[in-house]
Amino acid sequence: MTRARYHIRFSKTGPLRWISHRDLLRLWERLFHRIDLKLAMSEGFHPKPRMNFPSALALGTASLDELLELELAEPLDPEELGQRLRADQQPGLGILQVTAVPEGSAKAKLKSTTYNLPIPESDRAALLAEIEALRSCDTIEIKRKDKTLVFSLAAEIEHLAVEDGVLVFRCTPDQGASLRPTDLIEELKITHVTDSGQFLTRTRVELEHEFESSKCVTGQMTS
Numbered sequence: 001m002t003r004a005r006y007h008i009r010f011s012k013t014g015p016l017r018w019i020s021h022r023d024l025l026r027l028w029e030r031l032f033h034r035i036d037l038k039l040a041m042s043e044g045f046h047p048k049p050r051m052n053f054p055s056a057l058a059l060g061t062a063s064l065d066e067l068l069e070l071e072l073a074e075p076l077d078p079e080e081l082g083q084r085l086r087a088d089q090q091p092g093l094g095i096l097q098v099t100a101v102p103e104g105s106a107k108a109k110l111k112s113t114t115y116n117l118p119i120p121e122s123d124r125a126a127l128l129a130e131i132e133a134l135r136s137c138d139t140i141e142i143k144r145k146d147k148t149l150v151f152s153l154a155a156e157i158e159h160l161a162v163e164d165g166v167l168v169f170r171c172t173p174d175q176g177a178s179l180r181p182t183d184l185i186e187e188l189k190i191t192h193v194t195d196s197g198q199f200l201t202r203t204r205v206e207l208e209h210e211f212e213s214s215k216c217v218t219g220q221m222t223s
Helices: 014-018 021-034 078-087 121-135 181-187 191-195
Strands: 004-012 062-072 093-101 110-118 139-144 147-152 157-163 166-171 201-207 216-218
Touching: 004 078, 014 062, 078 093, 110 191, 121 157, 139 181, 166 181, 181 191
Parallel strands: 062 201
Antiparallel strands: 004 062, 004 093, 093 216, 110 166, 110 201, 139 147, 157 166
C-alpha cells in the first residue's frame, strides 16, 4: 500500500504552551495510538514515526497556527483523519486543518512565522522609539552562551510594527542560526512585559509551498 503524507495545522494554547517540544511529540504519538492510526515508521534499529515540525515552538509561547507533517502507512481521507483527530478532544490542542500532500512533493519547508505580543499602553511610546532605532540598523548582535551572533535584520525580520496596541512581527528563517522571537523582545527592551504576565502568541506558520484547499478539510479551533 502506498504511503501518504498530510499537513496538520493545529493550535497549542492554555496549559499546552508549557510543554516542551519533546513532550509535544509524545503527546501526538499517544494521540495517534488512541485513534488507531497506522503510522509510517523510519528505518533502522529504533524506528520512529515519520513526523516533522518545520518550526519548533519555544516553551511558554502559545500558538494559533502550528504545522505537523505526518506520514501514514496507508492513505486516509483528509476529512476522516480530521474527524478522528478532533474526536480525541485533547485540552489545549485544536485541529484546524488537515491537508493531503500530493505524492512526490518535497518535505515541508518553512517560509515565515508571525508572532504577536500585547503591549500595555504605558509602554507603547517607548517601544515605538525602540522600533525606529532598530530599523536604522543593518544588523543585530545577540549573545548566546560564549559567543556573539550577528544577524541581518532585513533577512530575519520581514515585518515589525505595533498594531492596535499589539506588537506584530514576522520572522523569516536564514541559513544556520536564526534570530529568536525572545532575542527581538530583549533587543526592544520589553522583557518586563512578558515577565508581568503577557505572553507571545504565534499566529501563523507559512510554508514555501502551500497545497490546494480542495485537498484539505478545515475545522474550528477548540480550547
